[in-house]
Amino acid sequence: MKKVLIVDDSKFMRKLLKRLVEKGDYQIIAEASNGQEAIEKLQEFSPDITLLDITLPCMSGLEILKKIKEQDPSSKVVICSSLSYESLVDESEGLGANGFIVKPYFDKLLSTLDQISS
Numbered sequence: 001m002k003k004v005l006i007v008d009d010s011k012f013m014r015k016l017l018k019r020l021v022e023k024g025d026y027q028i029i030a031e032a033s034n035g036q037e038a039i040e041k042l043q044e045f046s047p048d049i050t051l052l053d054i055t056l057p058c059m060s061g062l063e064i065l066k067k068i069k070e071q072d073p074s075s076k077v078v079i080c081s082s083l084s085y086e087s088l089v090d091e092s093e094g095l096g097a098n099g100f101i102v103k104p105y106f107d108k109l110l111s112t113l114d115q116i117s118s
Contacts, residue, residue, distance in 0.1 A: 002117050003029040005047035007038040007064065008080065009056050013103065017051055017080065024110045035059025042068060049113060053103075054081040054088065062095060069096040076116045080109075 004026050008014050011033070018028050029045045032038040035058035042050065042064075050068060054061035061079060068075050078099040079092045089100050099112040 001025055001027045002048040002113070003027055003045065004113075005030050005032065005038070005041055005045060005050045007032045007041075007050060007056065007061070008053040009033050010053075013053070013080075016104075017106075017109075020106055020109055021051070021113070024113060026113060033057075035061075035064055038064050039067065042071075049076040049078065049117065051078050051080050052097075054079060054083055054092075062091060065092065065095045065097060078109075078112055078116070080106075 004021055006014050006017050006028060014031050021028060029047055030041040032041045035056045052061045052064060065077055068077055076098050078101060079097045080101045080103055082103040084102040092100055098116040101109055101112060
C-alpha cells in the first residue's frame, strides 16, 4: 500500500482528497495545511506520493515541489490545483511534477496515482 501526504490549505479539500485516495490502494499517512507544515511532514513520514496544492500559506506549492525534488528526485508529486494556466502546468512539469489535476475535477486522480506508482 502506497503512503500519501496531502498538502492543501482547505480542510474540506483535504477531506475530499482523503476519501477519494483511500478508494484505491493508498494510505493517507499525513496532511499539511501550509508550506512549513508540508516540509515537516515530508521529512517525518517520507511519503511515496505527495498531493500538493500550489496556493499555500508560508510557501508556494512550487517551492515545496522544488525542495522535494532536490532532496529526492525520484519522489512522486501530483499537483492538485484550481489554477490551471498552461504556463503553470509547464512550470510544474519542469520542476518535476509527475501529474497535474485541476480541482475539483478528480475523475482521473486514482488513475494518475496508479500510473505514477507502477
